Amino acid sequence: MNRAEHTLILEELGLMPLWVRPELLDSPQEVVRHQPARAAAETAPTKPQRDAQAHAPLKPAEPARPLAPAARQRAAAQVNTAPEPIDAVAAAQQTAQAAERLAAIARMDWDQLQAAAASCTACELCKQRNKPVFGTGPREADWLVVGEAPGADEDRQGEPFVGQSGQLLDAMLASVGRTRQSNVYILNTVKCRPPQNRNPTPEEMAQCAPFLHRQLELVRPKVVLALGRFAAQTLLGQSANISGLRGQLHDYRGTPVVVSYHPAYLLRNLPEKAKSWQDLLLAQQATASQQAGGVPASAPLPQSEQGDAPPV
Structure with missing residues (x-):
């Protein structure tokens, strides 16, 4: 080798x-x-050195360095965007309470219903109201007029459709021989005024809807006149605009509904009064048909019965 x-x-x-x-x-x-x-062999630790390293005390860990501002912002954003846990028990309790409230309102008579509306705290509108606006007119009226939300005048007086809009509505009703004192019951979609006269939210309308539905059941009118988009939406469950809903009969639980413009809109758009006059004639026709024994759903106003708008 x-x-x-x-x-x-x-x-x-x-x-x-x-x-x-x-x-x-x-x-x-x-x-x-x-x-x-x-x-590598020469620099390797000897056995005594290894034994000393094994018995040496551990060095304390260095404290964590603080996050930079950008890193803190990212960490905070991650925490804030984390989904909140869903409490199934609380959700079930809320659903049960809502069903119980709905059933209780459906059994109320007039006095109970008015007292419940006056003390209602189901939405945020109750915190700023002066007076709840329940409704006005004879409780056996054959016409029922539904407006939108109370304004400042209504909030002060506790009565729907006062001020300029109320004066115009009274003139429109008088043109077909009707008044709020004799044969028309008037109410709003919500009972309390939204701040700064803003539109009511879907949640606010949903909380007030049981009162509205119970009032319609108690009055049992021959025809309902829905004035404005929110009134039509609450009664019909449709989000179409007024121009697409007016001029025909709709149905609310067997009662004919006529959709028309709100008086506040007519004050800003005077030429539209002619269309509102046609809607009043359609409501008159529906009332006569009800008295005669029935009215077809979605029936348009015959051309022969359309007339010129009166000076309201």
């Missing part, structure tokens, strides 16, 4: 380069090739 083969065997056995002096190797390249292993 020559020296090269001997060196190769020692290297394979892991005994190089400790047992071989560098000067015994065949070439300087072999010295260079084995220097990293020799350096």
Whole structure:
């Protein structure tokens, strides 16, 4: 066996380069090739050093460095956007309470209903109202007029359709021989005034709807006149605009409904009074048909019965 083969065997056995002096190797390249292993062996810790390291006390952990402002913002955003846990028990209780409230209102008589509306706190509108606007007129009227939400005058007086809008409505009703004192019951979609006369929200209308539905059941009118988009939406469950709903009869639980413009809109758009006059004639026709024994749903006003608008 020559020296090269001997060196190769020692290297394979892991005994190089400790047992071989560098000067015994065949070439300087072999010295260079084995220097990293020799350096690692020379720098490896001895057994006493390893024992000392094993029994040395642990260094305390360095405190975490504070997050940069941008990192804090990202972390806060992640926390804020985390979905809140759903309390199934609380949700079930709210559903049960809503059903109980709805059933209770459906059983009320006039006095109970008015007292419940006056003390209602189901939505935020109760916090700023002066007086709830329940309704006005004879409780056995054959016409029932539904407006939208009370304004400032209604909130002060507790009566629907006062001020300029109320004066125009009274003139319109008088043109077909009707008054709020004799044969028309008037109420609003919601009982309390929204702040700054804003539109009522869907939640507010939904909380007030049971009162409205019970009033219609108690009055049992021959025809309902829905004035404005929110009144039509509450009664018919449709979000179409007034121009698409007026001019035909709709149905509310077996009672014909005529949709027309709100008097406040007519005060700003005087030419539309002619269309409102046609809607009043359609309501008159529906009333006569009811008295005669029935009125077809979605019946348009015959051309022969349309007339010019009176000076209201």
